[in-house]
Amino acid sequence: MKKIIVIGCGISGLSSAILLRRQGHQVHIVAERLPPQTTSDKAAAFWSPYYINDDRAAGWAIESYYEYKKWAYDRRSGVRLTELHRFGRGDDFGHAAWFRAIPEGIMRPLSERDLPCAYDFGWALTVPLIETQLFMPYLMEQFLGLGGTIEVRRIEQLNSLQNDGDLVVNCSGLAARQLADDELVKPVKGQIVMLDMQLPLPILLDEQEPTYLVQRSDGLLVGGTREEGVYTETTDEPALQDILRRAAVLQPQVMQARRLTQWAGLRPWRPHVRVERSGNLIHNYGHGGSGFTLAWGCAREVVRLAEEW
Numbered sequence: 001m002k003k004i005i006v007i008g009c010g011i012s013g014l015s016s017a018i019l020l021r022r023q024g025h026q027v028h029i030v031a032e033r034l035p036p037q038t039t040s041d042k043a044a045a046f047w048s049p050y051y052i053n054d055d056r057a058a059g060w061a062i063e064s065y066y067e068y069k070k071w072a073y074d075r076r077s078g079v080r081l082t083e084l085h086r087f088g089r090g091d092d093f094g095h096a097a098w099f100r101a102i103p104e105g106i107m108r109p110l111s112e113r114d115l116p117c118a119y120d121f122g123w124a125l126t127v128p129l130i131e132t133q134l135f136m137p138y139l140m141e142q143f144l145g146l147g148g149t150i151e152v153r154r155i156e157q158l159n160s161l162q163n164d165g166d167l168v169v170n171c172s173g174l175a176a177r178q179l180a181d182d183e184l185v186k187p188v189k190g191q192i193v194m195l196d197m198q199l200p201l202p203i204l205l206d207e208q209e210p211t212y213l214v215q216r217s218d219g220l221l222v223g224g225t226r227e228e229g230v231y232t233e234t235t236d237e238p239a240l241q242d243i244l245r246r247a248a249v250l251q252p253q254v255m256q257a258r259r260l261t262q263w264a265g266l267r268p269w270r271p272h273v274r275v276e277r278s279g280n281l282i283h284n285y286g287h288g289g290s291g292f293t294l295a296w297g298c299a300r301e302v303v304r305l306a307e308e309w
């Protein structure tokens with residue numbers, strides 16, 4: 001049994017902490033912000049490999065897919081399997097790494113009849129939808145139930161914790177840019193509108209813009225934007241209007257719906273997700289727009305790295 005400190009209580013920190021605790025390690029989370037105040041709480045959070053460009057990440061996506069299937073057995077988790085329709089134009093129907101990240105047998109091409117008129121092709125996939133407003137508190141409860149501990153504290157330097165445990169796991173998301181002095185980590189801002197609507201819809205996704213509609217139990221979540229290098233976490237009305245205009249191509253009723261709320265979050269993007277060990281420090285950050293899609297595969301990798309140390 002090792003004494004392990006996990007920095008961060010977003011999806012990367014919680015998934016790593018839970019799997020480490022299940023292996024019998026003594027695990028303590030230290031985080032500046034807890035759910036519902038992390039970036040993870042702001043995600044649309046459907047399983048979908050987004051800008052995944054290497055085989056390692058493709059493997060993590062598949063491992064995570066099967067892990068969510070297990071969480072979906074507990075209705076309190078806020079995880080369920082649902083259909084995703086992913087549309088595209090021209091011949092950009094998915095690159096090789098994207099296809100390698102899709103588990104076998106979960107995908108079929110959509111027929112022309114199922115395509116909105118602006119699109120040339122589409123895929124239907126059965127994927128996990130993770131309602132973050134339920135899943136994040138549920139995961140914290142699971143971790144505490146396993147005997148893990150959580151402390152709210154801002155860390156100024158990674159090495160300030162290195163004498164407090166055998167291992168430190170850095171799951172600080174975008175803050176890794178400063179904490180790990182890693183200039184490859186950059187924000188990619190996304191904006192979302194939540195509408196007062198309940199429709200029997202699959203998740204609808206145009207990844208190129210990106211535009212997506214996600215029916216959650218608390219409203220219809222409509223996104224999004226991809227604003228590279230932007231650090232402000234505020235929404236702006238022209239962007240929200242543009243999101244709704246694009247979403248109306250996929251589902252015209254969105255224009256009539258009452259708006260419940262809106263928010264913006266910063267995806268912690270990096271050209272390649274960093275899961276690696278350096279001495280008694282394990283990094284797990286840089287998941288961009290795929291933090292939920294990759295979380296459990298990355299967390300298993302963290303466990304492997306912890307056990308070989």
Ligand SMILES: Cc1cc2nc3c(=O)[nH]c(=O)nc-3n(C[C@H](O)[C@H](O)[C@H](O)COP(=O)(O)OP(=O)(O)OC[C@H]3O[C@@H](n4cnc5c(N)ncnc54)[C@H](O)[C@@H]3O)c2cc1C
Pocket residue numbers: 007008009010011012013030031032033034038039040041042043044045046047048153154155156171172173174175176179189190191192223224264265266267268284285286287288289290291292293294
């Ligand atoms: C609008 C939007 C939509 C998205 N949709 C999806 C989607 O559909 N599917 C998907 O898979 N992904 C999606 N994502 C991406 C996903 O949200 C992120 O990849 C994921 O949340 C990253 O999780 P994380 O735990 O690494 O970081 P975070 O959630 O940011 O957590 C970081 C943690 O580290 C702590 N921390 C940071 N600095 C310090 C410090 N100095 N001291 C102590 N603690 C610190 C924070 O307080 C926090 O607890 C979306 C993101 C956005 C913004």
